Amino acid sequence: MENLFKQIKEKVEKELKEINISDDFEKLEKKYFGRKGEFTLAIKNLKDLAEEKRPVIGKLANDVKKEIEELFENAKSKLNPVANKAKEFLFGFDPTLQGDKKELGHLHxxxxxxxxxxxxxxxxxxxxxxxxxxxxxxxxxxxxxxxxxxxxxxxxxxxxxxxxxxxxxxxxxxxxxxxxxxxxxxxxxxxxxxxxxxxxxxxxxxxxxxxxxxxxxxxxxxxxxxxxxxxxxxxxxxxxxxxxxxxxxxxxxxxxxxxxxxxxxxxxxxxxxxxxxxxxxxxxxxxxxxxxxxxxxxxxxxxxxxxxxxxxxxxxxxxxxxxxxxxxxxxxxxxxxxxxxxxxxx
Amino acid sequence: MLISKKLLENYVELPKELDAQELSEKISTSIVEVDNFFDQEKELENIIAAKITEINNHPNADKLKICQVDAGNRGILKIVCGGNNLSKGMIVALALPGAKVKWHGEGEPVILEKAKIRGIESDGMICAAEEIGLSDSYKIPGGIADLKLDDSSIGKNISTALHLNDVVFEIDNKSLTNRPDLWCHYGIARELSALFGTRFKNLKFSDKFKKTKGEGFNIEILDKNACPRYLGVLIENVEILESPQWIKSYLEKLGIRSINNIVDITNFVMLELGQPLHAFDSSNVSGNKIIIRKAKKGEKFKTLDSQTRILTEEDLLICDGEKPVGLAGVMGGENSEIKESTKSIFIESANFEASGIRKTSMRLGLRTDASVRFEKSLDPELANLAMHRAIELVEQLCVKSRVVGEIVDKDFSSKEKLVINLDLKFTNEKIGQEIPTVKIIEILKSLGFVVKNKKSYLEVTVPSYRATGDIKIQEDLVEEIARIYGYKNIKVQEPIVSLKPIYRDKSLQLERNLKNFIAKNLNYCEVYNYSMISEDEIASVFAKTEDYIEIENAVSKNLKYLRNSLSISLLKNAYSNLRFYKEFKIFEIGRIFKKEQGEYKANKNSKEILPMQDKFLGLIVCGKNKFFDLKGDIELILKFLKIDFEEVTGDNNLFEENKYLEYYSNGELIGFFGSVKKQILNNFDIDKSEIVFGEFNFNKLYKYFKDKKEYSEIPKFPKMTQDISMLMDYSSNWKNIEKRIKSISSIIEELEIFDIYEGEKIESGYRSIAFHVTFYDNTKTLVSEEVEKIMNEIRRVLVSEFKAKIR
The missing domain is CATH 3.30.930.10 (Bira Bifunctional Protein; Domain 2)
Incomplete structure (x- = not known):
């Protein structure tokens, strides 16, 4: 069970790297968090666990969920050029965008x-x-x-x-x-x-x-x-x-x-x-x-x-x-x- | 001080070809500084006398009229005007396009243009006195100036019609500080005659007044140092009247209000000759007696301006047989002023010691035309000249007046002549140019010096009006010669000097380099702040005023103390800049002041040392979580300066507990920094931001910085890096761990933290810290067994000595 959640996280990570257009996000989200999503199903399986193991695994599941959500957020912001501070482009490259804003000190x-x-x-x-x-x-x-x-x-x-x-x-x-x-x-x-x-x-x-x-x-x-x-x-x-x-x-x-x-x-x-x-x-x-x-x-x-x-x-x-x-x-x-x-x- | 060109011309002939601008420049470059000048003819160009022939209502405005005016050969003009005193037949000042006028007498003058006013074209403007700078006698509230001229003036320029063809120069009083002889027209005229080589018309006077027999006043000087000379004269049969126009117009131009003929004469003579005079109503001077004495402590006296003055023993009084009648050299008394009913007058022309007058006038805050002249040290001979001139004018204005007896002259002034031997070689060397001896003699003579040529030197006798302190030594005469010769006629010449390397102040060089480093490498902005702070500001950092040096005579209470840290001003900078920037870094290098002894001697001949005034470096960083940001900057600064240092935790009530560090070098505190207390930030109205402030004594940085040019060999053998991740007790501090670990082996080169984590996953009371350990041995390539052994020892030490948990 523990491993299952970790595997899901690794899979999400991998798939997010390959993702291209925003449409795919929804597919991906559905794939894991939809009604029949992998993660959703895994959570449902929790009830089958032994009483004493449930809280431990439950906490783990929760943590993994948070982490995955974070991964999604990061990936989304990369796709959106306005929020893309690092200017790591998913498609093409625009060298004419403004350079990073930097501040120099000044003497009086x-x-x-x-x-x-x-x-x-x-x-x-x-x-x-x-x-x-x-x-x-x-x-x-x-x-x-x-x-x-x-x-x-x-x-x-x-x-x-x-x-x-x-x-x-x-x-x-x-x-x-x-x-x-x-x-x-x-x-x-x-x-x-x-x-x-x-x-x-x-x-x-x-x-x-x-x-x-x-x-x-x-x-x-x-x-x-x-x-x-x-x-x-x-x-x-x-x-x-x-x-x-x-x-x-x-x-x-x-x-x-x-x-x-x-x-x-x-x-x-x-x-x-x-x-x-x-x-x-x-x-x-x-x-x-x-x-x-x-x-x-x-x-x-x-x-x-x-x-x-x-x-x-x-x-x-x-x-x-x-x-x-x-x-x-x-x-x-x-x-x-x-x-x-x-x-x-x- | 104001100077009238026309009045100057009574005493000197001025070259006709010079216009006002050129004359002003001549005066400035050779005599005294002209701040400004007012050329009436020029200022009044295109303003003519014109007669109103018809007045009609303006169709579009209730308050405006449309006037037909007769403008002489310019014909009949149509003028829109809003004056409330327009009447048919009135002769007015008509400004034509091109004239300079000040709208409603305010602001900068503008050049008049033809304009439509509420739809009606106006050919010009009928002016009020203040709009074209006419004198007070033409001013009518809300009205235009009635020139009160006859028809023959119609069409003429008003400067011609009103005889306003003078130039008034405004002289900068500061440039006259050392020249008591130039506080008048007579003195300036003398200088101009020397400058232009034209004749100076010396005032000549005789004692042949219209006299009547009788006793003059008995004059007694009780303090001959304070009053070296006093002349007085009693004049009977005086009629107090309005002054004639010529005196009134001079006084008005030169900024003095006309009062009556007698007072005006005293003022006019002062403007003319520079000697202040005072006239008393002699019927109020009891006992036919004048006594000049020092005031008693606390003695009261009511001056002409109706103010009661409380005097000290330093003040000098003019008294009659019973009471004071004048505050010597400053102002007369109300009890004896000239009134309409006055029949006989007593005129005073005296010489007072300068510093006494200055003290009195400063202490009472009473600076008068008289006191500013006396405090420059007037010539005692001038008192005599002025007295005669005044009597002459009284006779002229009050023909029936008679001098009673003679002028009484109590003269204790020194009659010793000041003689200076002027070395001609010295003179030419100082100027840097050979000036023919005849030229030198001519210049000195033209300024009133008596010169005897003794071949290698000149024996120069200084005239009394230059001998009261102004001219004392040869150098003073060199100045006279050079300025009249003309500074612009001196050919410039490079000096011949020895070529030697110069001493370089290393501390200033370091300051410059450090400023550049902080601004350009660490991206701080440099500010300069005031050295003075207020009591409130001191309270806002919870400090006590007794720790601050206090200014005795601060005008503003915001500037009462000298800063003893850069913190207050930098916190103020933080507050004001937070309105425009979220994050910023500011620094300042400036002196701070403390009551302890510093490094500078107070006087070559004494052992006193001036208070401490070391330069300090202040750094302030605003934003969120900037503690380690500033710490990193400080580490770079100390690295840049190659200063060995130690950091020590401590307490300082400017900073949050624990968020504070001190820096020591060679056992001496060199600086500190920390996160400024919330409470203090609130006092500076800073609520949202975190402020980290650090301060270093620049003098100490200079003391410990190293200027060595050093190099160490590039590593010959590979380095090895291992990581440790551990849970560290909140209560242990990293510096101790680092020190201890480094002591384990000499091949541990560096520890570098790369991750710190606290939170849910971590056991409470602990934080997770992960760091690299770099190993390097400059004698051989490291083997992993050796490193592993040390790593084990590190882990053991961490667990056993620091209660760490290795992960």
Whole structure:
């Protein structure tokens, strides 16, 4: 009796493999489960069994029935192309059906653009360095020639960190407002000559809208050597921008004020959207992109260098803005949204 | 700050050929940033003065009229208009096709076209003041602007008819931070004269006022640091009137409301020269006395805006014999303001110390035109110039007025001249180009510097208006020379540097490689999340705020604490993405913050170490039954990094009991993962999905990763695989079994589970596990007897030590 059920199952399996059209299914089902079907008859024979054997065999019969039903289901779904996920065809083969749907992971657009910029800067002999986001006032302000009473501290709305007796600090702590905070750290560590960029996250305590966020990314650059001039600064800035934008970018320099450089500049680039004619994005054809300037002698002194011997330039790339510009992203908040409908585009 | 071209032209001649756009560019590239400019003539093109000659009802609209207007040589035009104040004979602003108008004064301007309005063709549009940017005096609610002109203006452009032919530049205040001398027309004019090489018309003044005998005020400065200079003058016989049109029109263009002639003069002089002034009704200043002193703690004072201010000892007050009458450098007092009845005035022109004014104005949240100028450090000499200019204007506007006695001038400001020796070689090296010495001298002189040529260097005396902090060192002078010379005239030049390989930060390189691996090999999406989180969010993962670093001055309470794990933000990402995706994998690498000590020094000269802010890698997987999915990914990540690790079971209240594992390397915890507790998921409104989250300290991954280039020989001998199927007790864990089995023989290379089954057919308390055992001996080909012997030992161990049942 046991064997009988197993045999039936094996037979069904075999026959299902050979089956072709859906009509045959019904025949097959009838053959086993119909009123005079093999399986039905076998069940009927159960009553002839000895009392004590009945439950055991009965359970077996039930299991086999379930298994056979499953076999039928599987076979049916193979016959039906819509449900046929494995695309194992019973008749012919259609190579033009869609390929299997697969998902690839995505890097954040800032990561993608940063990698590009890092490659450009490496190729020009600039190191890439990293530093703390929770910074001391000393490195974020003081060492950058921004003393306590300086109005420039208010140009930036700073997040200050609360300290107390269980979390004691003599130094006031801030979330860094600028990657420039790494200038003096870098000079202390590497001395001169030196060429480096420091990309990273910065914070400003301000209300957010489509073009302002309390969290954004900057890339600070620093070059220190002997006899570095404004003419050198412009040359390097132009090379960097041409590499990043992969075309000749027209730039202009104008006065800008940052306490840690002297002279200080704003470097504008010709608007990439209107080509410099003036449009709703740029206004007058120019986009403010890179503040820069010759390193202030005070900053060199803070880093332990003699300004008579060494000088250099520093620049900042509004990195978030650059990414938005390159991709045409119109809302800065998307970058920190974690929205996969956004991330999956990159 | 707004700057009028016409007012500039009082002090400097501007090249006629420059249009507004070009002038704006010149100012931006050499002086300060122009945000925007408004060229009245251009903005008002195609808008003419026209006279309404006939008004009829519109056949299809109750509120509209059809006007016949006389447009001069353009003839009689038909205009549909909805203004509520139309009248025959009125001279109105008629916009013709091509004119720029703002519909109802809102939004971006549009170019007007001929149009049919409710079936009637209109040749143009009769404008309301706000639609074409006319001043407030032309604004009528719901009505059109009545230009109040005579017939001779008909047909003329309204910019001509109304004398609206100025250009107003909007200067970015931030670009003026270090230039107290440029917060006015006078200063900008000086720069333009240097730029164009045209004459700067210096203001000259004399002390020949119309005077009357008498005592001026007695002025006493109690804090000479806070107030280095104070000039005051008493003027009698003043008549308070409306200002003449020319002052009103300047003030209006430049964003200041006209009040009366005296207040307007103080404001006008401030716009002109950059020196804030204040005029008091002298009858309210008792004792003919002015005392400048620090406020007492808690002292109350009502400012002009009717607000009572509570002061501290840092604030500076202007007082009379009895009481405060002004908050120095910020705002005057209500008790002494100029009224219609005022007959005599006291004018103050003073110099205050910048940081004190800044502190007061910041603390009170009271930023005024005066305070923004004082906080930039004004020139004490300017106070004198402005005082004379103000008296001149009072005389001009109130002809009967008389100065009582003399100007009282209490001057404690330093008169020391700032002299800088400018090395010419240094200058040229900094610029990167040889600039002729004569050119350098010419530029400096044109900006007001006094220059003596000492051959190899120049002895440069800094004018007082540049000596309050702005110009201090040689580099500052280099900037002056270079910007006036023109940055665009400097030829670019590549620097000459030594060629050396650069230091490469391995940790950043690893981060980049790891990101690529996780995104491109494991198919995760990378996100960036904020570093700040809220108190509620901390509570939702059952954590305590004292474990988080707090922000002292957060504007929003959603951003009050610094994250100490990536979990909260990634759970938020999971929630928001579950609305659009059923299954996904997300990762982030970012810094987290903890109160313990980290690795960065706070200051070169101190031993303080900044709080811990290691980078962490967070991984989150959403879907059904994803525990082993994430575990497999973690194993691949650790394999990619070649990190030796051990997994250990444990407890963590973020995760479901038992559905949690910790990873150790070299005895140190490097990360963990698990299935997030239902209760926590509920707090994030996630109910249907299972979330598996893992977090690794990237700094530790970097510490233990191996960069070795390794190779091991390809197997020379065949491997052998045997299977075991067994029933395993629920309570035993696989890791222990695996370890024990591997200890049996060194030729057991790997165990791999290929089937796990639980269910009806299996004895309760057990699960069925089937696995391959791979044998390999790198010294010889395996013989089956040997393998069979080990297999028997494995079965024995399983049964005797792990209560397994071999099937």
């Amino acid at each position: 657009p800032c990561t993608i653009v940063l990698n590009d910029v890092v490659d450009v800067m490496n190729s020009m002999g600039f190191m890439v360095l990293d530093g703390p986001e929770l910074e001391s006032e000393y490195y974020n302000f003081e060492s950058l020639n921004i003393p306590k009473t300086h109005p420039a501290r208010e140009m930036q709305d700073t997040y200050f960190i609360k300290t107390d007796k269980n979390f004691k600090y003599k130094e006031k702590l801030v979330l860094r407002t600028q990657t420039s905070a790494l200038q003096v750290r870098t000079i202390e560590q590497f001395g001169a000559p030196l060429r480096a960029i420091f990309p990273g996250r910065c914070f400003r305590n301000e209300a957010t809208d489509a073009s302002h966020d309390n969290t954004f990314y900057q890339i600070e650059g620093l070059m220190i050597d002997r006899n570095i001039s404004i003419a050198n600064l412009v040359s390097i800035m132009n090379s960097i921008l041409n590499q990043i934008f992969k075309r000749d970018v027209k730039t202009r320099l104008r006065p800008g004020y940052f306490p840690f450089v002297e002279p200080g500049f704003e470097l504008d680039i010709n608007c990439l959207i209107c080509g410099g004619k003036g449009c709703s994005v740029c206004g007058d054809g120019w986009l403010e992109l890179m503040p820069c300037g010759l390193v202030h002698p005070k900053v060199l002194e803070y880093g332990g260098l003699d300004p008579k011997e060494w000088n250099g330039f520093a620049f900042g790339i509004g990195f978030t803005r650059l990414v938005m510009m390159l991709y045409g992203i119109n809302d800065i908040r998307l970058l920190q949204s974690g929205d996969l409908r956004f991330i999956k585009q990159f």
